[in-house]
Amino acid sequence: MNHSESAPPTCGLYTLKIQAQFCAAHALRDYPGDCRRLHGHNWKVETEVEAKVLNDIGIAIDFKAIKAATRTLADSLDHRFLNDIEPFDRINPSAENLAAWFYRQLSKILNGSGVSVSAVTIWETDTACVRYKEIAA
Template sequence: MYEVKIISEFSAAHHLRHFRGKCENLHGHNWKVEVVVRGSCLDESGMLIDFGVVKQITREILGGLDHRYLNDLPAFKERNPSSENIAEHLFEGLSERINNDHRWVYCVSAWESKDACATYWNDRR
């Protein structure tokens, strides 16, 4: 088994509905995002997937979140833009573009601060 990880980031504002505390108010984060891709075999160049490909796809998806008010986005109209839901949203978008018979997005972590993150993975691969 092989594993590739990239780290990216984005900045955005949000508030958490139905939450009692400071995060119910409008605030922002500089999120760090970790994307882990796993796979069973390497391609003819000896790579699971090019880091640049994973970075580019991640940047494209994060472009829809960066410097936005997350609560206004369709993905978060019905659910809170919590770190958990952001990680799941990114996981789903990345999986659509990266997964094939030999590799898959294993997990995505959304760090809202240097010491707090949420990770999403799907055991149903």
């Protein structure tokens, strides 16, 4: 008996995840502590992409595409003062706002053909991170 013929149909979700890094400085406006002063981090960006189906060769999206998009955005911030870069010249360059920015920018680039960005995690240090994903209102 062919196993695929007897197995009931299943519905699954694939989550692909990559990481990129960049170094950048920021100063949190109106913060009631030391973080209001200029300081830097070795940031880590974790991009998660979801897909329900695979293509003809058994992949959802090439990891290279996710890495390239994330790396391009990370490179645009690398060795920069985030407070000087749009939109962080107006909004605080907090880990939360960085995560939302990466999510929205990556969604413009990667969403389509059955895949979508599901979450972005920004690691400010090895022990502190924020994960952003959008939910239906």
